[in-house]
Amino acid sequence: xxxxxxxxxxxxxxxxxxxxxxxxxxxxxxxxxxxxxxxxxxxxxxxxxxxxxxxxxxxxxxxxxxxxxxxxxxxxxxxxxxxxxxxxxxxxxxxxxxxxxxxxxxxxxxxxxxxxxxxxxxxxxxxxxxxx
Numbered sequence: 001x002x003x004x005x006x007x008x009x010x011x012x013x014x015x016x017x018x019x020x021x022x023x024x025x026x027x028x029x030x031x032x033x034x035x036x037x038x039x040x041x042x043x044x045x046x047x048x049x050x051x052x053x054x055x056x057x058x059x060x061x062x063x064x065x066x067x068x069x070x071x072x073x074x075x076x077x078x079x080x081x082x083x084x085x086x087x088x089x090x091x092x093x094x095x096x097x098x099x100x101x102x103x104x105x106x107x108x109x110x111x112x113x114x115x116x117x118x119x120x121x122x123x124x125x126x127x128x129x130x131x132x
């Protein structure tokens with residue numbers, strides 16, 4: 001009885017086994033179709049966070065600067081509704097502007113990305129690439 005209960009065996013050794021898992025831990029960040037995969041804002045936020053952290057490291061910025069790009073706390077995951085997708089894209093775009101990218105009409109860009117408009121999505125991605 002309880003032979004396969006790992007938590008019980010670890011507890012006998014005087015340790016507590018804890019685990020936490022968020023929806024982002026199981027999220028597939030791969031992109032197969034820009035018009036569809038970028039619509040929820042999660043992949044866009046992850047791209048901005050990773051490129052921003054790499055830029056902080058390259059520039060020799062303070063160690064806490066990369067931590068300020070921790071967007072996962074602000075994202076709504078999963079994002080099944082249009083309102084949640086708009087929120088996620090706006091979080092990503094405002095982080096991009098806060099990182100020093102030139103501002104653009106955020107509401108129009110957010111709606112275009114969520115609607116799957118390839119031109120708007122590519123424009124946003126080029127802004128990210130050009131900034132970092």
